[in-house]
Amino acid sequence: MAPLTGSNALAVTRISVAAAALIITLENFVTLNQIAAGRITIPFFGWFPPIDERSVAVVFVFGVIGSIALIAGFRSRTAAGSVAVVTVFILLWDQQTYSSHQLLLLCLSAYLAMGRPGASWSLDAKVRGHQESHVSWPNTLIMTQISVVYFFTALAKINPVFLGGDVLRSAMWMPLPDFVYVPLSIGAVAMELFLALALWSRRLVRMTIALGIVLHAGIVVTLDQPLVLFAFALLMVGTYPLFYARAPSSGTHPVHGRRTPAGLH
């Protein structure tokens, strides 16, 4: 099996984040059009332009173009930056557009814009030739962000409502036997805490990635709003290759005459 280099891992993250951005853009289009059609408007700032069908369409087009450019790796940093800018604008446009996956999209696209997201598997790389990225810190910021998300979402779930099973009971589209919800809720919290830490373990990373994929697949399949949750899964799981590329067996190779983990140069 070919080693997963840092650039290739980042390319997977880029494509995954961009695909999520496309779905989230569609979600925003629906939400903002509802507001334009007469639902309540709750802007953060009064001086922001009013939400009407024309301005929503313009923002939608910007979002789609940025997402597709990022998937293709065309002017990747600019595309990532434009996704981040559009996301900030939408978040500030109305309080009803806020969601954790929207915020995560903002963070990840901003980190991508700071790195070399088009160094591999991109139109940029076709034009300039494959370039192994020598910039490690945006990748590391992406990874720390993912850990932080898992950690705090687990922490927030340690409360009687969630651990009592009420949240899963109301969020799952298929009814399960009542005794299942409590252990399922406790298991979800334990798994998220485990993911937050174990993704950093070179020894456990393969098993942890497999568990993470199972967790997110389970969320997408069993909970309501599967498309939005699929976008969230793309944001989270799409970063796993960056953790995997750190593992010595997966992609280490000598760079500049010294042995360097692939995701870190």
Place this chain on the structure above:
Amino acid sequence: MWAAIRELLTRCHTPDKAFLGKPVARPVIVVIVILQLMVPGLVFLQEPPGRLGWQMYSGLGEIPKIRIETADGAVREIPFTNMAATRRPEINWGKHLPAHVCNVIPDVAAVDLIYADVDQSFACGP
């Protein structure tokens, strides 16, 4: 997490001056990581639910039911999604929603937002 911090401290050099053609100082990166931790940490310490806290599906917070009373004294509930585009629990619906309901539904005299523990009543009109 410690591994990540250690890596940041040892490997955040930028030999190709990555960000907008400029080198990035190590403290800037460390500050970003601290913000990643500090912002949700502070949100976690406040009354839930809060934005920027990664509190999705935590069960914290609540969406009110909307009950209106018309000028002729009739009382009825209206679907929340008829008035709002999302069901975000961190929005202060009591601050925003009653005025909107009063504006868009004719002949409304009062709006009640009904939570599990408390009802909030608002009178329409000047």
